[in-house]
Amino acid sequence: MATTISHGEKNSGFQAGVINGNIGNITIVQSETLNQECLRDLRTTDPLDDKERIKNSKGGLLKDAYRWILDNKEFRQWQDGQKDRLLWIRGDPGKGKTMLLCGVTEELTRLYGDNANILFFFCQATDPRINSATSVLRGLIYSLVKKHPSLLPYVRARYDHAGKALFEDVNAWNVLSTIFKDMLKDPTLQMTYLMIDALDECINGLDSLLDLIIQESSANLQIKWVVSSRNWPEITERLHIVTQLAPVSLELNEVSVSEAVNQFIQHKVQELAKAKKYSNKTRDAVQRYLLSNSQGTFLWVALVCQNLEKIRINVLKKLESFPPGLNTLYRRMIDQVRESEDAELCKEILAIMSTVFRPITLHELTSLIELPGDGDDDHIPLEEIIAICGSFLTLREHTVVFVHQSAKEFLLKEALSEILPGGIEAQHNMICARSLDVIFKTLQRDLFKIKLPGLPAKDICKPSPNPLAAAEYACVFWVDHLQGSKRNKSYDLGLNDRGPVDVFLQQKYLHWLEALSVLGSVSNGIRAMQKLEVLVQSVSTLEGHSVEVFCITWSPDGRQLTSVSWDTTVKVWDIATSQSMSTLEGPTDMIFSIVWSPDRRYIASSSNDRIVIIWDPATGQRVSTLKGHSNWVNSIAWSPDGSLLASASSDRTVRVWDPATSQSLSTLRGHSDSVNLIAWSPDGTRLASASNDNTVGIWDPATGQSMSSLRGHSDSVNLIAWSPDGTRLASASNDNTVGIWDPATGQSMSSLRGHSDSVNSIAWSPDGRRLASASDDGIVKIWDPATGQSASTLDGHSAKVFSIAWSPDGRLLASASGDMTVRVWDPVTSQSVSTREGPSHGIKLIAWSPDGTQLASTSNDNTVRIWDPANGKGTLTLEGHSCGINSIAWSPDGARLASTSNDNTVRIWDPATAQSVSTLEGHSAEVFQIVWSPDGTQLASTSNDNTVRIWDPATGQSISTLKVDSYYISSIAWSPDGSLLATASVYMTVQVWDPVTNLSVSTRDGHSLGITSIAWSPDGIRLASASNDYTVGIWDSTTGQSILNLEGHSRAIKAIAWSPDGTRLASASHDNTVRIWDPATGQSMSTLYITSRGFLDFDKFNPNHLHTSLDNMDMV
The missing domain is CATH 3.40.50.300 (P-loop containing nucleotide triphosphate hydrolases)
Known part of the structure; x- marks a missing residue:
């Protein structure tokens, strides 16, 4: 008797089939083979x-x-x-x-x-x-x-x-x-x-x-x-x-193509004549017109015939309205759209189709347009609207597509102002807003009534009608449209606190993830969140200047920002609303500098008309004018207490003013070329000046005397900035470097190199622990002045970055660019982070420092963390890789740490500062393993590009490349003296290489399954290999001959390690054991039971101590 057992609804996660006869004869048949899964993906x-x-x-x-x-x-x-x-x-x-x-x-x-x-x-x-x-x-x-x-x-x-x-x-x-x-x-x-x-x-x-x-x-x-x-x-x-x-x-075969088009015309006219019941006269006239005007273009003929299919009367008269040439025909079709009763809806659809990232269905289109009429009865069927746009759009199985790529190109190049009068950014913004709207209206928990989690997406029965039919495009592409609307005025509002994106993340994020999984688009969701993360780095964009913005300054309380543009205006912005509060207009020439008074009551500006103006920022009115320089005034600076104002000029002098009386108190002379910038020390007792004579001057503003001259730059010095405590002075030059000086001694402390073009702006963070720089290369860099290393890079402007400024609390950084925007950033740094908890993404790999005082680990969040094993605390986090990390390795002296990643790079880190010392680029695929040579002067890496690269870690250069005849290199190991390198592959081969000649010294095939790990004996005479065939092989490294084969594990072996004296060999297996072997006899000396096997090494200081991923173990 056959019995049917079922439980729950279709998507309840459990469906039992028909049980026939004896239960022992039940055969479970998989619905899909692995091959079919692979083909489907x-x-x-x-x-x-x-x-x-x-x-x-x-x-x-x-x-x-x-x-x-x-x-x-x-x-x-x-x-x-x-x-x-x-x-x-x-x-x-x-x-x-x-x-x-x-x-x-x-x-x-x-x-x-x-x-x-x-x-x-x-x-x-x-x-x-x-x-x-x-x-x-x-x-x-x-x-x-x-x-x-x-x-x-x-x-x-x-x-x-x-x-x-x-x-x-x-x-x-x-x-x-x-x-x-x-x-x-x-x-x-x-x-x-x-x-x-x-x-x-x-x-x-x-x-x-x-x-x-x-x-x-x-x-x-x-x-x-x-x-x-x-x-x-x-x-x-x-x-x-x-x-x-x-x-x-x-084009060179014009005769042949024209004849083919003529054949096509005859075919299409015959179809038309039959379908429309043309008379012979009409048929011949249509054929003559098409033959005379086709210009050898199939598409033109097809589009005209498509339009003729809709014409019932006066065919010959209307025929002549179709001009020859594709673009002229498209122009005629745009005119027809404009003249139709549904022109606005047609143009809206054309605008949407010109902006979306893939063809969309009618259901999806309905969610993105604003249909006219108050009720459903007033709605015009979309199919009819698409038909009106017939020379541009067509329907294919309920999906709207362009008739040809040239139709879309015409709309975006020749008809952009007609279909997108607000610009492409505004259209992206509209689609993003409507996409979020349909997401909010449609998505909810367990939309498909799955009830029990874990059911494969392919097994989910989608109801009819599909509740996601209208929202599928919105779910996948809303972030792309947000990204496309970056220059639109509504863009920043969408990213504000409690804005649409914020509300989405709080209320619909989990529902969105569920929808993506049902749609099979989780990977698209991951990419969307990565894009969104980049977008929210830039907190807001202030727009209003008509040309490039080159200077910005925060008000002392951080609530306002001033920006200076080549349009000769100064704008005062409210950061909270991103709105312009006032515009300072007065100088007829270029404004060079602008600064707030410490009490926020005044703004001072300088220009090339040789004067300094003091303004009231609340009203935009001029308060006073300071005159005295004989050439352009390049820079101005208030004293810390706001009682004095200093100015620097192309007349080679610096002047100190009393802003209350508009009188010049002193003139500082000594530079041999234009003075570009001045800056007061935090205590107001010193004044620094930067000049085209390649020097920085330190002055006593009370006496006007020079205290010291800082020399070292090889080109004009354009920028200077005191650290908040006044103990350091930073300078930037046209030599593309930033210098850090001790102003007390006049000595150079470090030179920061990394920009590829002139540095335009530098700014210390309020706590003095970070220094930001902006350059003509379009990049903003954040430095650690203590080490001279770059901590992070802010890349988002599309032109030169002229100016940067920290907010008073140091949480935000503003940058002004030639792309006519001001960006406010939440800077991401690589500073040391102390924490009592492990990484939230779990630990993947660990590696002990050579002296055993530190432990490095990797996490699924693409970071490396340094730990103090004595107290279990994380001390530093190393950030820089953009994809998963596959391997980490300490240099023999413990001074450096190397990591490899799926981003195709190797990074070398300074574990003391958490800074990336260098990035080794050259592999064309994922980099898996990394091994230092015993003396630490070389580094070997393996990659999915079937090569092993040897690097010089000091220079970051690739020394040599070993081309391995294997699809996957599973392990590499240097000989103890660093003269040879061994590689092992999943194809059961061990090779020994001379890295100087790039030649293979010996090759050994012996395992019956892939090799997972190799290790040299301390004397370099023997080489051990671990395999998926459950065995460990010991080989003569010179001849490649097998010495011993160690058997005993019941599952694949993943790690091996020699004791420091070479008298023992340890192996770790998936059978949850570590075996200790006598490599001289091949006998198993002891078996240790563990639950982790990813890491294995003997203690270099105590050969009876074994380190594993799980714990440390004593052998005696």
């Missing part, structure tokens, strides 16, 4: 489906429209010969390149059938699923594996470790291109034809894709390529270097 779209969709949307494939290419000389040479491996079809928009490729694919399929692989991919700029180089590779690999499942292991070898992220993370292109190249080299692969349409519509990674095509078109005689593109110079320049290139220009 690999697929973005199926190129075969894309081709059919394209053919159907263009009314089918007309053989007479592509027949000419089959007899073309260049095509025949490419098809029949061995010399030309790359056929490049190029032409202007609408010339029929896509349908030509469709025709070529079908012709090659007809000719070769199963005797060749015919693979193709159609790029489309408006669809993010098929508009990137990575998408192209995913499509080609997917098609190849579908036809030849035996090639899937090339993908599975990496997929089984990484999952879907393999195809989507920052390294996807590098990984996929390696897989693709390996597949093309497979000896079983037949002759293969690879076709890529519309290279110009590959928005992301075009250069990388072109590199791959150029390289592979000459590397493999079994592969032939066909690509198409517009006549873009950047593509032309790259492809013309290919020696095996067969170019087909549609």
Whole structure:
């Protein structure tokens, strides 16, 4: 008897099937194999489906429209010969390149059938699923594996470790291109034809894709390529270097193309005449008009015929309203939209479609537009509105798409002011606001009634109607639109406290994550939050100046900010509201400097009209004018008590004024060139000046006498700043450096180097622990003046940064730029952080310092933390990697710590200051392991790019590169004297290398499964290897011969370590044991039971003490 057992609703998480007969005979069948999972994650779209969709949307494939290419000389040479491996079809928009490729694919399929692989991919700029180089590779690999499942292991070898992220993370292109190249080299692969349409519509990674095509078109005689593109110079320049290139220009084949268009016209007119019941006269007149005006452009013909389908009467009269040429036709269609009764709605839809990041469905469009009418009965069906926009938009299975990429380009270039009168930023802002609105209205807890968590997304039954149908686009792309609206006035309001984004994070964030998981878009959500994190670094943007802003100053209480622009105005801003309070207008010449009085009652400004003006910031009115300089006044500064005002001029002097009487009290002379800047010491007893004579002067303002002259810069000194306690003075110069001086002795304390262009502004934090600098390179840097190291970098301006200023509490930093904006930042630093708790993201790896006094650990938040093992407290946090950290290693002297990351870099840190000393760049894929040479002068790293690099940690330069014949290097180890390097791979091979010659000294294959770890004996004579085959091998490092094979573990071995005297060898296994071996006899001496096995090492000071990830263990 059959029994059916069920529990709960469809998505309750438990569904029992039919139990037949004896329970012992029940067979559990998995619904999906791992291969199917891999293919499903690999697929973005199926190129075969894309081709059919394209053919159907263009009314089918007309053989007479592509027949000419089959007899073309260049095509025949490419098809029949061995010399030309790359056929490049190029032409202007609408010339029929896509349908030509469709025709070529079908012709090659007809000719070769199963005797060749015919693979193709159609790029489309408006669809993010098929508009990137990575998408192209995913499509080609997917098609190849579908036809030849035996090639899937090339993908599975990496997929089984990484999952879907393999195809989507920052390294996807590098990984996929390696897989693709390996597949093309497979000896079983037949002759293969690879076709890529519309290279110009590959928005992301075009250069990388072109590199791959150029390289592979000459590397493999079994592969032939066909690509198409517009006549873009950047593509032309790259492809013309290919020696095996067969170019087909549609413009140079004008006669053939025109004849093909004529055939297309005859076909379309016959369809029209039949459908619209044209008379012979009308049919002939339509055909003549199209033949006379098509200009050899398929798209123009298709668009005119599409419009003729809607015309019922006066066909010939209306026919003449369609001008020749694509852009003139688009212009006529815009005029038609403007003249329609639903013009505003049409323009709103065109504006939305020109701004969204992918084609959207009708449901999604409904949530983003404002429909007219008071009730549903007044709403015009969207299908009808789309029809009015028919020369630009069309519907494909309820999805709104552009008829052609050229239609979108016309709207954004030629009709921008008509469809987007407020600008593209305002449109992004509107879509962001409406996206958040639909998110707030739609999302709620357990929207799909899943009830029990943990049900795979693919197993969730989506109800009809789908509650997420209208919100899917909004959920995935709202942050992208927020980012796109950065220059819009409403942008800052959205990021304010209690603004829409703040409310979203507090009320809808978890519901949003749930929706993304159901949509299979969690990775998009992660990227969205990363973008949002960058956006909120810039707290607000103040806009109002008409040209570049070059100087800013905070009011003493931090509530107001003044900005100076090349438009000769000064604006006073209210930080809380981001609104302009007043505008100071008066100087007819350029304002150079502006400062608040300490009591906030006055603002002083200087300009190139040789005067100093004192203003009332509340009213914007002038209070007094100070005259006396004979040249431009470059800088002014109030004394700390506000009783005096100093000014510096191009007349080589500094003047000290009494602002109450407007009288000059003293004139300081001594510089031999213009004085650019002045600054009072915090106690008001000294005055510093910076000059074009490359020096900094220290003065006694009471006597006017020079106290010292600071020399060291090699170019003009433009900036100076006292530390808050007056014990240090910072200076910035056109030599791109910042100097830190002891003003008491006149000695240089350090020189900060890191900017690539002139430094325009420097500012100490209120506590004196940080120094910020801004440069013509568009970057703001925050330094640790004690070490001279860069602590963090603020990158967001799109032009030179002219000025920076800390808020009085040191929590905010403002910067002014040539991009006409002022940005207020919440600076992210790399300062030491003391805490009593471990990282909230968990500990991944640990490493003891050589003297055992410190412990380093890594966390899932991409940081390294330094611990004091005596009290368990974290002492420092090292931040800088942008992706997960894979390995850490102390230098032998404990003075440096190295880390490797999935961001393809190695970083070297100073563990005393938490500063990044250098970043080693050169690997093209994830960097996994790092090992210092015994003397600490070299560093070896392994990577997924199949190389081992040897670095000089002192200079950060790569010394040599070892190319390993293995897909994954699992372990590396230096010999005790540093003369040799051993590598082990998951392919069961141990190699010993001479890093000087880059040659392999010996190779040993012996394990039956992958090797996980290797370790040299202290005398360098033996090499031990741990393997997934449950054994430890001991080898002669010189000959590669096996000495012993240690057996006893019941699961894979992950770590091994020699005792300092070489008399014992420890191994840690997944069987939760550590075994101690006698390497002379191969006998197991003892077995220790643990619950962690990631780290293993003998104590260098006590050979009877063993360190593990879990704890320290005594052997006796």
